[in-house]
Amino acid sequence: MKGLILAGGLGTRLRPLTHTGPKQLIPIANKPVLFYVIEDLVEAGITDIGIIVGYTEERINIVKNTVGDGSRWDAKITYIEQDAPRGIAHAVSCAREFMGDEPFVVYLGDNILKSGIGNFVNEFKNLGAEAGILLSPVPDPQKYGVAQLDDKGVVIDVKEKPKIPKSDLALIGVYMFTPRIFKVIETLKPSWRGEYEITDAIRSIILSKKYKVISHIVTDWWDDTGTAEAILHANHLILSDLKYKIEGAIEEGAKLIGNIELGQDSIIKNGTVVRGPVIIGKNCKIGPGYIGPYTSIGDNTTIIGGEVESSIIIGDTRIEFDKKIVDSLIGRYTSIVSKNSLPKGYRFIIGENSEIQL
Numbered sequence: 001m002k003g004l005i006l007a008g009g010l011g012t013r014l015r016p017l018t019h020t021g022p023k024q025l026i027p028i029a030n031k032p033v034l035f036y037v038i039e040d041l042v043e044a045g046i047t048d049i050g051i052i053v054g055y056t057e058e059r060i061n062i063v064k065n066t067v068g069d070g071s072r073w074d075a076k077i078t079y080i081e082q083d084a085p086r087g088i089a090h091a092v093s094c095a096r097e098f099m100g101d102e103p104f105v106v107y108l109g110d111n112i113l114k115s116g117i118g119n120f121v122n123e124f125k126n127l128g129a130e131a132g133i134l135l136s137p138v139p140d141p142q143k144y145g146v147a148q149l150d151d152k153g154v155v156i157d158v159k160e161k162p163k164i165p166k167s168d169l170a171l172i173g174v175y176m177f178t179p180r181i182f183k184v185i186e187t188l189k190p191s192w193r194g195e196y197e198i199t200d201a202i203r204s205i206i207l208s209k210k211y212k213v214i215s216h217i218v219t220d221w222w223d224d225t226g227t228a229e230a231i232l233h234a235n236h237l238i239l240s241d242l243k244y245k246i247e248g249a250i251e252e253g254a255k256l257i258g259n260i261e262l263g264q265d266s267i268i269k270n271g272t273v274v275r276g277p278v279i280i281g282k283n284c285k286i287g288p289g290y291i292g293p294y295t296s297i298g299d300n301t302t303i304i305g306g307e308v309e310s311s312i313i314i315g316d317t318r319i320e321f322d323k324k325i326v327d328s329l330i331g332r333y334t335s336i337v338s339k340n341s342l343p344k345g346y347r348f349i350i351g352e353n354s355e356i357q358l
Helices: 033-043 057-067 088-093 118-127 181-186 198-208 228-239
Strands: 002-006 048-053 076-081 104-108 111-113 131-137 145-149 155-160 169-177 213-217 222-224 255-257 260-262 272-275 278-280 289-291 295-297 302-304 307-309 318-320 324-326 335-337
Touching: 002 033, 002 088, 033 048, 033 057, 033 104, 033 111, 048 057, 057 076, 088 104, 088 181, 088 198, 111 169, 111 228, 118 131, 118 169, 118 213, 131 198, 155 198, 155 213, 169 198, 169 222, 181 198, 198 213, 222 228, 272 278, 289 302, 295 307
Parallel strands: 002 048, 002 104, 048 076, 131 213, 255 272, 260 278, 272 289, 278 295, 289 307, 302 318, 307 324, 318 335
Antiparallel strands: 104 169, 111 222, 131 169, 145 155, 145 169
């Protein structure tokens, strides 16, 4: 089997972080989301992988330069350009030449699954299905593609973002197909959203009653990292399994509690308390101050004073702030500095679609 990762999309819900790069490269526990996806495919035995990229040369090059040729995972990466965001089915159709006559996995590049996809891949191979979908119960199914199963667990319908869902089983962004899906996609028309929906293609296969569509219900956690809240939630989930690993330096008088990962050439200064789980990248200077649980700090970051908790600091950042930062997603090349100047006031330089809570 081959793999196809979708790493296009404009990531409008994560602006301004996604103005210059795709959301799939935002790090969780100091590793880009896209890397977790590649690792899942490789662990399932899939090493010939296409990545859908778009839509500007800058965004395409960022993905290529970050991921490379796949050799770090003993895989082969092929980049496939999509000219505009026209829906998942359209993105899949862009990979027709790459797939050839082989069955394949489609994996949305902003999804993270704790248990991976190995069992699902094996089921698809063994059951001779035409399509396969991963499902998970959700409290708000109207926000997702939704599958309906009969009393024997057979998929009898799927629908994209239904106003009145017939079940709580959401399609969570991992699909499997044979090459016949390309002929089905050719028959699709744009949905009310103006996109070519993969759920419409799967529904066509179901209604034809000629081919089998299988489903697999995920029992471990999964996360769609499409919003800042979802990214922070995924960061909590990943850091919950963090192991203690110290490669940097800890000054006398610093206090570490719980599982901490500290990268090379980083230092935790005297007078600092770090309460894990916390991951700190390379070449960081931390303290004096407090770093609280579920915090990820990227490479080349300096934090002096104040408190940081339950946050992601992507890296190349300076924070010299005498107050507490919580539940925050802080982009690269950022500076947050307290200044004791008069008259008192706050100064902001903020991109569109930003949120500040004081």
